[in-house]
Amino acid sequence: MSARRLRRRLVSGLMTTLVGVLSFVAVLALAVILGYLVVKGASSLDWNFFVKNPVPAGQAGGGVANAIVGTVIIVGVAALIGLPIGIGTGLYLAEYGSGRFGWIVRFVADVLNGTPSIVVGIFAWTWLVRPMGHFSALAGSVALAVLMVPMIARTTEEMVRLVPHSLREAALALGYPRWRTSLRIVARTALAGILTSCLVGIARIAGETAPLLFTALGNLNFSSSILQPMQTLSLQVFTYGTGPFDEWHRLAWAAALVLMGLVLLLSLTARWALRSRHGAAR
Amino acid sequence: MAPPADARLQLEAVRLTALYGRRAVVKDVSILFPAHSVTAVIGPSGCGKSTFLRCLNRMHELSEGGWVTGTVLLDGADVYDAGVDPVQLRRRIGMVFQRPTPFPTMTIYDNVAAGLRVNGGRSRGEVDAAVEQALRRAALWDEVKDRLKKSALDLSGGQQQRLCIARALAPEPEVLLLDEPTASLDPAGTQRIEELCHELKRRYTIVIVTHNLQQAGRVSDYTAFFYLGDLVEVGRTEELFTKPAQEQTEAYITGRFG
Numbered sequence: 001m002s003a004r005r006l007r008r009r010l011v012s013g014l015m016t017t018l019v020g021v022l023s024f025v026a027v028l029a030l031a032v033i034l035g036y037l038v039v040k041g042a043s044s045l046d047w048n049f050f051v052k053n054p055v056p057a058g059q060a061g062g063g064v065a066n067a068i069v070g071t072v073i074i075v076g077v078a079a080l081i082g083l084p085i086g087i088g089t090g091l092y093l094a095e096y097g098s099g100r101f102g103w104i105v106r107f108v109a110d111v112l113n114g115t116p117s118i119v120v121g122i123f124a125w126t127w128l129v130r131p132m133g134h135f136s137a138l139a140g141s142v143a144l145a146v147l148m149v150p151m152i153a154r155t156t157e158e159m160v161r162l163v164p165h166s167l168r169e170a171a172l173a174l175g176y177p178r179w180r181t182s183l184r185i186v187a188r189t190a191l192a193g194i195l196t197s198c199l200v201g202i203a204r205i206a207g208e209t210a211p212l213l214f215t216a217l218g219n220l221n222f223s224s225s226i227l228q229p230m231q232t233l234s235l236q237v238f239t240y241g242t243g244p245f246d247e248w249h250r251l252a253w254a255a256a257l258v259l260m261g262l263v264l265l266l267s268l269t270a271r272w273a274l275r276s277r278h279g280a281a282r
Numbered sequence: 283m284a285p286p287a288d289a290r291l292q293l294e295a296v297r298l299t300a301l302y303g304r305r306a307v308v309k310d311v312s313i314l315f316p317a318h319s320v321t322a323v324i325g326p327s328g329c330g331k332s333t334f335l336r337c338l339n340r341m342h343e344l345s346e347g348g349w350v351t352g353t354v355l356l357d358g359a360d361v362y363d364a365g366v367d368p369v370q371l372r373r374r375i376g377m378v379f380q381r382p383t384p385f386p387t388m389t390i391y392d393n394v395a396a397g398l399r400v401n402g403g404r405s406r407g408e409v410d411a412a413v414e415q416a417l418r419r420a421a422l423w424d425e426v427k428d429r430l431k432k433s434a435l436d437l438s439g440g441q442q443q444r445l446c447i448a449r450a451l452a453p454e455p456e457v458l459l460l461d462e463p464t465a466s467l468d469p470a471g472t473q474r475i476e477e478l479c480h481e482l483k484r485r486y487t488i489v490i491v492t493h494n495l496q497q498a499g500r501v502s503d504y505t506a507f508f509y510l511g512d513l514v515e516v517g518r519t520e521e522l523f524t525k526p527a528q529e530q531t532e533a534y535i536t537g538r539f540g
Contacts (some may be wrong), residue, residue, distance in 0.1 A: 173379075174450065
């Protein structure tokens with residue numbers, strides 16, 4: 001009796017320790033990455049880094065203003081294209097997608113979700129860059145939007161599905177047409193969740209590099225034209241990180257830190273938005 | 283059932299059968315609901331009483347696989363007629379559900395106004411007046427008049443249910459369907475809703491589904507007993523409870539099954 005009890009306790013303690021250590025390792029990875037970025041990059045962060053454009057190779061100083069602006073523009077345009085399509089698809093799937101067509105859309109979204117981003121980049125190159133004859137930020141935005149749509153669609157669907165069926169019925173019984181029930185009642189109720197999934201989606205594509213290599217290409221100068229090649233932080237990290245100069249490596253670390261901070265900020269905002277809304281609902 | 287000769291017939295189900303796919307859950311039910319009366323629908327769980335109620339405002343057909351044969355007449359007109367828009371119909375037949383379903387993103391005021399706004403064509407002042415009237419009729423006005431702009435979720439369960447009644451009343455329906463409206467309420471909340479039924483029947487025709495026999499006895503003028511999808515018996519409440527015509531009814535109301 002007591003021997004068995006002892007064994008149980010032992011195994012229980014052992015397993016608890018094991019999963020505890022494993023979680024610690026998982027968290028440690030993030031902590032190490034963040035810590036290392038701060039150690040290597042923080043010293044290069046100054047005012048100039050944010051407001052100056054890159055200087056010719058070999059010279060000291062300069063910043064990544066062009067990449068920061070570029071990231072905002074490319075990701076912004078991608079969101080402008082991707083969010084409406086993604087949210088609309090998600091809403092459709094949750095509210096009307098019980099038939100065969102819904103099944104197909106869901107399946108395609110899942111496949112697209114698992115598609116390596118570099119493949120999407122190649123397609124954007126084939127369909128946009130080649131016909132246009134030159135690399136452009138717009139092509140990059142489209143590639144990112146394609147990556148974003150299935151992600152947003154599926155998470156939006158999940159969020160909308162969380163809305164109790166009784167609310168739908170209450171609206172319909174009140175004489176709401178179906179489409180108005182979907183928009184005014186169901187989507188409104190799921191709004192915090194939908195916004196969160198948007199922020200997470202934006203955070204996810206903000207760090208993408210591979211699809212931009214074939215599309216936005218990168219640009220060592222400042223450019224705000226979406227029809228021209230444009231720099232992003234991720235491309236900056238790639239170019240500078242693989243370049244031959246110490247100065248470049250230093251800037252790459254700093255750019256990586258800024259990018260990481262940006263993504264972290266978006267994720268935290270998403271969490272905060274979800275929590276504060278849900279907290280109020282309870 | 284024989285309603286009094288002077289009573290106006292508001293709602294009538296004629297040989298109504300409700301199905302899920304090929305399974306009939308309400309079978310060939312014909313019943314009259316006189317205007318300005320409360321009719322209780324009783325019966326054990328799964329007897330089809332909720333489904334029957336949902337046929338009256340064409341909510342049943344929104345369920346997966348739900349369809350009906352037979353028909354329902356509202357003021358003599360067939361509500362299942364091809365020319366009838368179910369959305370419009372539901373504005374004439376209000377419904378309140380088992381659990382309170384306030385719209386969580388809306389304020390108390392907006393909840394009550396929701397059914398009015400979807401109709402459109404009313405000025406601010408008219409909506410204000412209609413909201414106040416509906417809240418008064420639902421006996422909630424005094425409790426919420428100072429916090430109309432607060433979230434509807436701040437209300438207690440009983441208040442939320444009365445809010446849902448107010449929301450159903452605001453568009454001025456002719457008929458009010460109550461689907462076990464007190465199932466999730468405490469005794470005090472239940473009592474308030476029952477008192478409301480007495481008040482409201484002066485203006486509306488009420489059909490209330492309940493599994494609580496005492497409640498049926500307290501609130502209704504007529505009672506219909508459903509069993510396994512069949513309408514076993516319907517009659518004046520005091521008669522049905524004191525001298526039921528059917529053995530099944532007697533067995534149920536004396537608590538021998540259910």
